[in-house]
Amino acid sequence: MDKDIINRKIGARIKKARKENNMTLLELANKVGLSEGTVQRYESGNISNVAISALENFAKALGTSSAYLMGWDSQDDEPELTRRDEREIESDLEDMMNSVSSAAYEGDDAIEDMEAFKATIKAAMIQAKKIAKKKYTPKKYRKG
Numbered sequence: 001m002d003k004d005i006i007n008r009k010i011g012a013r014i015k016k017a018r019k020e021n022n023m024t025l026l027e028l029a030n031k032v033g034l035s036e037g038t039v040q041r042y043e044s045g046n047i048s049n050v051a052i053s054a055l056e057n058f059a060k061a062l063g064t065s066s067a068y069l070m071g072w073d074s075q076d077d078e079p080e081l082t083r084r085d086e087r088e089i090e091s092d093l094e095d096m097m098n099s100v101s102s103a104a105y106e107g108d109d110a111i112e113d114m115e116a117f118k119a120t121i122k123a124a125m126i127q128a129k130k131i132a133k134k135k136y137t138p139k140k141y142r143k144g
Contacts, residue, residue, distance in 0.1 A: 006071075008045030010055070013069050015043040017062040031061035079133040081126065089125045096121060 018028050029039045032054070041047050042054070052066070059066040081089075097118055 004045065007047055007050060009071055010050055010069055011043045011045040011047075013071065014039075014058055014062070017058075017064050017069070018043070021062055023062075028058075028061060032057040079130055079137065081129060081133075085129055085133075089122065089129060093118065093122055093125060 018025075023031075025036045025039050025043075029036045032039065034042075034054075038047075042050070042058070055066040055069050059069055062069075097114075100117075101114075
């Protein structure tokens, strides 16, 4: 991924966290020990090299993790599944497992293989549901 794109994404996460904390640029600048203009450059992605120490300072001041600011921890961005979503996934998973149960699973390892297959499919279904919710839920109905 292009360095400029990465810097803009980091900046967008810093700005989002700042606004969620109801902080001004000046307040954040004072907390991280930088000028207001430098913080604004970070937020807009106009920093050539984002220092790890600066990210750690931003994370501490904003009450988040540097992993989130880097985009490694995206749990803050993912929508939560409702009980209804979980029931739909379980129902779909059971239907899928019933249709596959007579497939090529034979022998001693059949149960372990089937459980591993089920866990993998369930994880994929959960991720697909979260992506669909994020993509297709109108902003006015999103939590957060």
